[in-house]
Amino acid sequence: ICHILPQRVQQWQKSPCIAEEHGKKMLERIHREQQDAHTRLKDMECHFHELEAIILRGKQQPVCEDEETNKSNRNNAHMQTFCVSCGQxxxxxxxxxxxxHCFVKYERKWSFGSLYPTCIExxxxxxxDVYDPKSKRYCKRLQVLCPEHSxxxxxxxxxxxxCPLVHNVFEVTGNFCRLPKSxxxxxxxWEKLRRAEVDLERVRTLSKLEELLEQEHKVRTAMTNRAGLLALMLHQTTQHDPLTADLRSKVES
Incomplete structure (x- = not known):
């Protein structure tokens, strides 16, 4: 080892490693995506608080019976559609x-649990995250959509x-629906669905961050093992052209 290893280390330092360059570029890309995901997560947290403020403003509106809306509801009562869950x-x-109600009924039949509670700063x-003593697991449904515990x-x-009223689907009018909720x-x-939409986007962003963290770990492990003792002892780079340090094969024009 003392005879071969210094030569291999010297060869490693002289010839550039293309895989090492690719690894550095991948780390830069992963870091950029991590920064974008963190920014997205902060935006979703702000959106979360904005939604709670909108819900609070909506609850402060006075109740007002709308005869036109009630008449429209009575006219649409004869129209039929099919349930996406039961087909009725x-x-x-x-x-x-x-x-x-159908969604809640079918959702209760399934269980989504984990051995550990969620701890996200x-x-x-x-x-x-309600603990079930029978299965000894923590519930991993979204809190706002969990039919068992909320x-x-x-x-x-x-x-x-x-509910905030909109015009042409996306244009917010600033007004609220003042009909009785019942x-x-x-x-x-609408509050539960809006909250679930925001929470689902936050979960997707957190999953993306976890995926990027795993990718970074794999790249760093590969870069560390590439210059390790075992790799240097078992592998050797042969430099056929002493005039160039770039060992990549070039296509002749």
Whole structure:
């Protein structure tokens, strides 16, 4: 080892390693993607707090009966559609309520658990994390969508819907739906769905960060092993052209 290793180290230092250059470029790309993901996560946290503020503003609106909306709901009561879960033909007037109940019924049949609770720094209200003593696992559903451990509160007669109204699907008008929440079928469970949308995007960003961290670990491990003792002793680079330090084969023009 003392006779061969110094020569191999000298050869390693003289000839540039193309794999090492590729590894450095991959690390730079991974670091850029990590920064973008962290920025995205911060934006989603801000969006989370903005949504909570919008929900609070909507709850402060006074209740107002809209005769035109009630008339439109009565006119649409005869229209039929099919439930995406059970396939049953239902009235469009109560389609959202029926589909939500079907989703809860089927979701309760499945279990999503982990042996360890979630510990994410800076994350607010993400996973359910209720411990089940029977399965000895922590629930890993989204907290706002978990049908087992988080039930929707009862709606009072004087509670307002409070859903932000939009024009042409995406243009926010700044107004809120002021129908009683127990009557409004158009915006059924809108708070839960909006919260779930934000939380799901946060989970995707966290999964992306975990994937990038694993990629970085693999690249760094490969770069470390490439210049290790065993690799230097077992492998040798033969430099056929002493006039050039670039050992890559070049295509003749």
């Amino acid at each position: 033909s239902i009235s469009s007037h109560v389609a959202l309520r029926h589909m939500e 800076g994350a607010t209200r993400l996973f359910c 039930r929707d509160p009862k709606v009072s007669d004087d509670e307002v819907c409070g 009557v409004c079928n158009l915006h059924y469970c």
